[in-house]
């Protein structure tokens with residue numbers, strides 16, 4: 085039998101490239117291998133699940149068996165690959181060798197963890213997949229007070245969602261304003277004010293040093309001396325592309341697994357996309373780029389070599405208390421920000437010296453201007 089196209093990972097990147105490939109080629113054997121349970125789900129729904137009162141099972145869209153049938157593929161679940169041998173076009177699952185025609189790495193990013201002192205570290209929950217979400221929901225049942233670590237996009241989304249789900253929120257992060265890498269301070273202030281209006285308490289500047297059990301729950305000891313009572317902790321301090329197995333196999337790595345515009349790694353017949361990939365220098369941990377990559381890569385795998393290009397990629401942040409759309413200026417560009425509006429409704433625009441729009445952050449009613457502004461934005465990968 086011909087060696088299969090092998091996809092590692094059944095997140096949005098893995099399943100979407102499989103789906104796009106099957107539109108073009110219904111015969112080549114296809115094998116998907118995943119460390120998790122292989123259920124198909126939309127990861128962005130994880131940070132709106134409490135407001136909608138959804139259990140993990142309610143967020144699952146298809147079981148792996150149904151996906152296998154739909155994709156005319158084999159889906160191996162709870163199977164972690166342990167090595168790649170590019171010279172022999174095979175990978176390792178422990179002692180078992182699996183040969184491939186082409187190998188697609190879609191194994192995502194892992195949550196960053198920092199050591200915390202105290203006797204309650206197991207009550208710190210990262211939420212980066214459906215199984216994490218199920219664990220957190222089980223632990224949060226009957227509890228009231230959640231401490232959110234991190235004030236990035238995910239931390240703010242969880243804060244808003246958990247409040248909608250009936251929880252009290254304290255948010256701790258070592259930054260001056262929320263979403264510091266994404267947002268102009270005026271837009272960040274609007275989001276923070278919105279969340280504070282719902283009751284969230286922000287502790288910006290310190291980090292969590294120690295988490296201690298008490299008779300009545302937990303105490304979070306911060307580096308500025310503050311002590312916050314809580315029942316459990318959500319960690320949203322960032323993600324790191326999974327690169328170790330790729331590096332061990334000799335693939336070129338920077339922040340992510342480096343691929344060219346054809347999603348090709350530094351080794352023949354090995355491709356990468358999604359959170360683990362750095363595409364022509366860009367490691368974008370969002371859905372829109374990976375969908376664009378999935379379509380291009382499927383063409384290449386079907387014999388029609390296709391380079392990926394990115395248009396503007398604005399991100400809608402799911403903080404319903406303060407609607408927010410953001411398109412940060414592309415890397416290497418320099419511009420000047422102008423800010424209009426006040427309170428919850430901020431329009432922050434970044435333009436270059438010739439007046440060309442480079443990026444924006446829109447909150448509240450200003451979000452309505454996004455479609456018009458998107459037409460002016462430069463592509464991220466022309």
Ligand SMILES: Cc1cc2nc3c(=O)[nH]c(=O)nc-3n(C[C@H](O)[C@H](O)[C@H](O)COP(=O)(O)OP(=O)(O)OC[C@H]3O[C@@H](n4cnc5c(N)ncnc54)[C@H](O)[C@@H]3O)c2cc1C
Nearest residue numbers: 093094095096097119120127165191192358359369370371
């Ligand atoms: C809470 C949350 C909300 C988000 N909201 C948005 C949003 O609103 N809009 C947006 O654009 N983006 C959002 N994102 C980001 C977006 O969801 C991700 O960029 C995207 O889902 C990543 O998909 P992926 O397939 O690359 O990785 P993943 O979904 O992480 O999939 C990785 C897969 O690889 C498997 N795997 C890992 N290691 C191995 C191994 N050694 N062997 C076998 N299998 C392995 C895993 O089991 C998994 O199946 C959000 C992210 C989070 C966490």
